[in-house]
Amino acid sequence: MNSFQFQNPTRIIFGAGTVNKLGEQLAEYGKRVLLVYGGGSIKANGLYDQVQQQLQQIGAVVHELSGVEPNPRVSTVRKGIELCREHSLDFILAVGGGSVLDAAKAVAVGVPYEGDVWDFLMHKAQITSALPLGTILTLSATGSEMNGNSVITNWEENLKKSFGSIHAYPKFSILDPTLTYSVPANQTVNGIVDTMSHVFEQYFSPTTNTPLQERLCESILQTVIENGEIALKQPDNYEARANLMLCGTYALNGGMISVGMQNDWSTHMIEHEISAIYDIAHAEGLSIVFPNWMKYVFNARLDRFVQFAVRVWQVDPAGKTDEEIALAGIQATRDYFTRIGAPATLGDLKINGKELDRMSKETVRFGSVGSFKSLDADAVHEILELSL
Amino acid sequence: MNSFQFQNPTRIIFGAGTVNKLGEQLAEYGKRVLLVYGGGSIKANGLYDQVQQQLQQIGAVVHELSGVEPNPRVSTVRKGIELCREHSLDFILAVGGGSVLDAAKAVAVGVPYEGDVWDFLMHKAQITSALPLGTILTLSATGSEMNGNSVITNWEENLKKSFGSIHAYPKFSILDPTLTYSVPANQTVNGIVDTMSHVFEQYFSPTTNTPLQERLCESILQTVIENGEIALKQPDNYEARANLMLCGTYALNGGMISVGMQNDWSTHMIEHEISAIYDIAHAEGLSIVFPNWMKYVFNARLDRFVQFAVRVWQVDPAGKTDEEIALAGIQATRDYFTRIGAPATLGDLKINGKELDRMSKETVRFGSVGSFKSLDADAVHEILELSL
Numbered sequence: 001m002n003s004f005q006f007q008n009p010t011r012i013i014f015g016a017g018t019v020n021k022l023g024e025q026l027a028e029y030g031k032r033v034l035l036v037y038g039g040g041s042i043k044a045n046g047l048y049d050q051v052q053q054q055l056q057q058i059g060a061v062v063h064e065l066s067g068v069e070p071n072p073r074v075s076t077v078r079k080g081i082e083l084c085r086e087h088s089l090d091f092i093l094a095v096g097g098g099s100v101l102d103a104a105k106a107v108a109v110g111v112p113y114e115g116d117v118w119d120f121l122m123h124k125a126q127i128t129s130a131l132p133l134g135t136i137l138t139l140s141a142t143g144s145e146m147n148g149n150s151v152i153t154n155w156e157e158n159l160k161k162s163f164g165s166i167h168a169y170p171k172f173s174i175l176d177p178t179l180t181y182s183v184p185a186n187q188t189v190n191g192i193v194d195t196m197s198h199v200f201e202q203y204f205s206p207t208t209n210t211p212l213q214e215r216l217c218e219s220i221l222q223t224v225i226e227n228g229e230i231a232l233k234q235p236d237n238y239e240a241r242a243n244l245m246l247c248g249t250y251a252l253n254g255g256m257i258s259v260g261m262q263n264d265w266s267t268h269m270i271e272h273e274i275s276a277i278y279d280i281a282h283a284e285g286l287s288i289v290f291p292n293w294m295k296y297v298f299n300a301r302l303d304r305f306v307q308f309a310v311r312v313w314q315v316d317p318a319g320k321t322d323e324e325i326a327l328a329g330i331q332a333t334r335d336y337f338t339r340i341g342a343p344a345t346l347g348d349l350k351i352n353g354k355e356l357d358r359m360s361k362e363t364v365r366f367g368s369v370g371s372f373k374s375l376d377a378d379a380v381h382e383i384l385e386l387s388l
Numbered sequence: 389m390n391s392f393q394f395q396n397p398t399r400i401i402f403g404a405g406t407v408n409k410l411g412e413q414l415a416e417y418g419k420r421v422l423l424v425y426g427g428g429s430i431k432a433n434g435l436y437d438q439v440q441q442q443l444q445q446i447g448a449v450v451h452e453l454s455g456v457e458p459n460p461r462v463s464t465v466r467k468g469i470e471l472c473r474e475h476s477l478d479f480i481l482a483v484g485g486g487s488v489l490d491a492a493k494a495v496a497v498g499v500p501y502e503g504d505v506w507d508f509l510m511h512k513a514q515i516t517s518a519l520p521l522g523t524i525l526t527l528s529a530t531g532s533e534m535n536g537n538s539v540i541t542n543w544e545e546n547l548k549k550s551f552g553s554i555h556a557y558p559k560f561s562i563l564d565p566t567l568t569y570s571v572p573a574n575q576t577v578n579g580i581v582d583t584m585s586h587v588f589e590q591y592f593s594p595t596t597n598t599p600l601q602e603r604l605c606e607s608i609l610q611t612v613i614e615n616g617e618i619a620l621k622q623p624d625n626y627e628a629r630a631n632l633m634l635c636g637t638y639a640l641n642g643g644m645i646s647v648g649m650q651n652d653w654s655t656h657m658i659e660h661e662i663s664a665i666y667d668i669a670h671a672e673g674l675s676i677v678f679p680n681w682m683k684y685v686f687n688a689r690l691d692r693f694v695q696f697a698v699r700v701w702q703v704d705p706a707g708k709t710d711e712e713i714a715l716a717g718i719q720a721t722r723d724y725f726t727r728i729g730a731p732a733t734l735g736d737l738k739i740n741g742k743e744l745d746r747m748s749k750e751t752v753r754f755g756s757v758g759s760f761k762s763l764d765a766d767a768v769h770e771i772l773e774l775s776l
Contacts, residue, residue, distance in 0.1 A: 001630045003403025008396065014648065015391025209627040212611040212634055219603030226599065239597040242389045246600055246647070256644075259634070260402065 001210050001260035008254040010146045011172040014246070016238065018176045019047070019136060022054040022093075025172045029132045030090030031060045034083055036104040037095045038068045042138065045182055051095055051136065063087050065107070068096065070281075071153045071160065072103035074118050080107035081117060084131065094135045094170075098142030101135050102150040105168040108133040121152055121161035130167040136174045139183055140245040141191035141283070143198060143252030145173035160272060175249065177241035185232060189341050190283035191248060192228040196221060197286040198251040201265050202258035204297070204304060204372045214307070216257040220247045221312045228340055266363075266370035267293045270380055273359040278351050287342035288349075291334040292386035298326045300373035305329060346387050356384045389598050389648035396642040398534045399560040402634070404626065406564045407435065407524060410442040410481075413560045417520045418478030419448045422471055424492040425483045426456045430526065433570055439483055439524065451475050453495070456484065458669075459541045459548065460491035462506050468495035469505060472519065480521040482558075486530030489523050490538040493556040496521040509540055509549035518555040524562045527571055528633040529579035529671070531586060531640030533561035548660060563637065565629035573620060577729050578671035579636060580616040584609060585674045586639040589653050590646035592685070592692060592760045602695070604645040608635045609700045616728055654751075654758035655681045658768055661747040666739050675730035676737075679722040680774035686714045688761035693717060734775050744772045 013021050026033070033055060042048045055062050065080040083089065084107065094104030108130040110117030119125040137145045144150070148168040153160045183191070203217040224247045230240035250257060270293070271285035298305040306322050309315035309329025317325050338344050346352070360381040368374045375383070401409050414421070421443060430436045443450050453468040471477065472495065482492030496518040498505030507513040525533045532538070536556040541548045571579070591605040612635045618628035638645060658681070659673035686693040694710050697703035697717025705713050726732050734740070748769040756762045763771070 001627065001634070003406065005399060005401050007399035011393060011395035012647075013393050018391065209631070211614065212607060212631060212638070215607030215610065216604060219600060219607055222603065223600040239389065242648075243597070243600060246389070250600070259400075260630075 002207055002262065004255075004260045006255060006259050007166060008146060008169065008256060009166075010169045010253075012146060012175055012249065013172060014175045014242075016176060016178045018174050019050050019054065022051065022134075022136070022174060023058045025134060025174070026055075026058055026060065026091065026093075029134075029171065031058060032087065032089045033060045033062050033091045033093050034065055034080060034089045034107065035062050035093050035095065036065045036068060036080060036100055036107065038066070038070075038097070038100050041182075042095055047095065047136070047138070047179060051093075061087070063089060065103075068100045068103045070099050072099045072106070074106070074121070074152050074154045077103055077106040077110060077117055077152060080104075081110040084111045090131060092131055092133045094133065095138065097137070097139030098144040101137070101142070101144040101170075102152065104133055104135070105144070105148070105150040106152050107131075109163075109165060109168055118154060120163045121154070121159075123163075127163065127165040127167050130165070132171045133168070134172045134174075135170045136176075136179075137245070138179045139187060139191060140180055140241075140248035141194040143195075143249055145170060145175065146249045146253035148254065149252075158276070160276065169254075175245055177238055177245050180241050180245065181236040183235075185235070185341070188228075188231055188235070190281050191244070192224055192340060193283040193287045193337060193342050195224050195244070195248045195251045197267065197283070197290055199257070200290060201268060202255070202261060202263050203308070204264055204301075205258070205261040206264075206301065206371050207261040210261050213258050213261055218308075218311050220251050220257065223247050225312070225336060232340060262371045264370050264372040266375055269369050270359070270363050270383065273362045274346075274351070276362070277355055277359065278349070280349050280351075284343050284349060287337045288344060288346060288387050289383065291330055291337070292383050294330045294333065295327075295386060296379065296383050297370070297373040298330065299323075302326055353385070353388050356381055359384060390595055390650065392643075392648045394643060394647050395554060396534060396557065396644060397554075398557045398641075400534060400563055400637065401560060402563045402630075404564060404566045406562050407438050407442065407567075410439065410522075410524070410562060411446045413522060413562070414443075414446055414448065414479065414481075417522075417559065419446060420475065420477045421448045421450050421479045421481050422453055422468060422477045422495065423450050423481050423483065424453045424456060424468060424488055424495065426454070426458075426485070426488050429570075430483055433567075435483065435524070435526070435567060439481075449475070451477060453491075456488045456491045458487050460487045460494070462494070462509070462540050462542045465491055465494040465498060465505055465540060468492075469498040472499045478519060480519050482521065482523040483526065485525070485527030486532040489525070489530070489532040489558075490540065492521055492523070493532070493536070493538040494540050495519075497551075497553060497556055506542060508551045509542070509547075511551075515551065515553040515555050518553070520559045521556070522560045522562075523558045524564070524567075525633070526567045527575060527579060528568055528629075528636035529582040531583075531637055533558060533563065534637045534641040536642065537640075546664070548664065557642075563633055565626055565633050568629050568633065569624040571623075573623070573729070576616075576619055576623070578669050579632070580612055580728060581671040581675045581725060581730050583612050583632070583636045583639045585655065585671070585678055587645070588678060589656060590643070590649060590651050591696070592652055592689075593646070593649040594652075594689065594759050595649040598649050601646050601649055606696075606699050608639050608645065611635050613700070613724060620728060650759045652758050652760040654763055657757050658747070658751050658771065661750045662734075662739070664750070665743055665747065666737070668737050668739075672731050672737060675725045676732060676734060676775050677771065679718055679725070680771050682718045682721065683715075683774060684767065684771050685758070685761040686718065687711075690714055741773070741776050744769055747772060
């Protein structure tokens with residue numbers, strides 16, 4: 001186990017009907033609110049009205065930043081910052097999924113900063129303060145509701161960048177599993193893949209002697225695997241939705257499950273190069289690439305993949321070599337993603353091999369990627385070929 | 389899963405040599421420090437000098453509250469509160485195990501309160517603020533380093549009471565596993581039993597549909613079981629000490645592993661009645677009572693005890709009835725405690741049966757105890773008889 005620091009100050013308020021706690025949560029903070037949301041779904045399902053009612057009850061002054069994109073844009077964030085400054089707003093309330101929350105975080109850190117918020121994404125300036133932020137989550141996936149991370153896209157410069165800051169942790173996040181009943185099946189699938197991928201990125205680590213953290217990772221994986229299929233068959237199964245929601249939050253809440261472990265985000269980086277060229281969801285790319293990354297790297301640390309197969313997928317080790325056990329676990333991962341309806345190949349998404357060179361080179365633009373196994377352009381190319 | 393709120397703002401700084409981070413951690417807070425510690429062990433092992441050096445480097449003004457008792461007394465807490473007021477101290481630094489940390493928390497919440505701090509223990513007043521508090525942990529056991537709980541004893545009134553408050557969470561806790569190398573074997577054993585008992589109290593719950601939380605509990609139990617024995621054989625095995633320390637912290641850090649689950653603290657309460665009469669360590673009492681509580685209650689929810697036996701103790705279910713599987717898991721718990729040197733019976737501690745009536749009645753003074761299975765005086769008596 002490596003040395004580490006860990007802190008996660010976000011308060012989570014979890015359960016059916018917890019949107020009704022919004023007023024009392026806000027009471028601790030300001031009453032001049034920027035309400036941030038995406039498309040019309042929260043208006044269609046009544047959540048918008050519920051939120052407005054809570055805000056009215058405490059006499060809040062509310063301005064809105066709506067239409068936040070699935071890949072939130074820095075231009076939208078800048079609009080939010082201006083609204084806050086113009087109307088002297090002192091609290092940001094995000095209602096939506098990871099994109100909405102990420103945009104709201106960027107607004108929160110941007111308001112007290114004299115320069116342009118994009119500086120934080122380019123790591124040209126350090127975040128030292130933020131407006132307080134609260135969230136109401138409508139989609140289990142990114143963990144953004146209990147961490148300080150944000151991913152923002154700048155289309156003018158063709159860049160997708162991220163920041164992480166202790167100041168960007170939400171003060172509170174309201175997690176009501178019933179709000180996810182109406183999430184379309186493909187988005188539920190993406191959320192499952194996203195949550196599992198977050199765990200993989202921590203679990204497949206070069207760090208040794210981390211038995212508790214490994215088990216915490218395995219606990220989330222097993223629970224997502226079981227409950228993902230239930231939620232897809234019964235979208236309004238409260239327990240399945242609640243279990244998925246808690247798993248999504250715990251999977252990426254500031255590293256609680258992987259304290260003292262080096263992470264490996266190379267699959268994430270490879271996928272970003274695919275979705276930089278083709279308009280696919282991040283989780284769709286992860287579903288395709290992750291099992292192939294596993295096939296390419298598993299020999300770097302066979303014991304971890306054997307453990308993964310046996311503990312997470314209940315692969316019976318009897319009569320098998322370690323390599324066979326590991327490969328059975330990887331195949332089980334692939335089969336699960338396929339079974340829930342996530343894509344298996346780039347071909348499934350009508351993507352052919354003509355951009356593999358470009359994607360491989362872009363992935364390693366700043367040098368080799370990966371800590372579990374270091375990958376150069378050729379290695380990335382091979383993983384992408386496996387993914388065709 | 390039940391609805392819940394969870395928040396844990398404590399920053400943990402974990403690893404060998406992290407005492408050297410004390411100065412930079414303190415820089416965020418005041419420089420007028422009350423240093424709280426117990427006996428002379430931190431002077432003997434050099435930790436006291438290291439701490440003083442860090443404090444001097446930042447030019448801190450330091451006053452001391454030393455000699456905090458294993459069961460910290462409200463009279464000692466009052467002394468600390470007076471020191472803070474007299475010298476206008478603005479930060480509390482606790483260096484020690486759970487008792488020292490608990491005393492420091494009581495000082496922290498007592499200073500800004502106009503009445504007597506004991507009011508908080510009797511729930512006559514609500515905690516609304518506290519001096520900021522930091523800790524350096526020297527013993528893995530209570531989880532006090534990352535929660536807002538404190539247990540304080542009032543000998544004048546023969547009462548041992550507790551409080552919990554979000555204001556009493558340490559701002560930071562420095563966890564250096566090497567500081568636990570010199571902990572005597574019997575205290576290491578007590579820490580193991582204490583940590584496992586905290587998990588039992590959350591895991592054996594009447595709440596259903598909590599698969600993630602159950603697995604998180606099992607993860608800690610398995611990791612403690614493995615690493616406890618290693619640490620006892622090799623007291624300076626860094627990895628074993630680090631794993632135990634992380635387990636102790638995660639086992640009781642504001643309920644992270646059991647969010648949305650009803651807890652059952654009846655064994656805790658039974659034990660308190662034993663140690664109210666006999667001078668034994670809390671963990672010694674728990675080691676005796678817990679397996680017998682298990683034997684008495686397991687039929688209330690056989691499935692949980694079957695799962696416990698199979699997942700935590702790897703009991704082979706083949707050819708066994710559920711009851712046999714459950715009992716094998718309970719026996720494995722008893723055998724483990726005995727194997728590491730924890731007592732199995734009250735007789736082992738020279739305690740006979742003459743006070744069983746009194747202890748049983750005191751346990752249920754305010755009504756039946758327990759949520760996994762409700763226990764009246766007769767039930768408690770039976771559990772105590774099993775423990776003779």
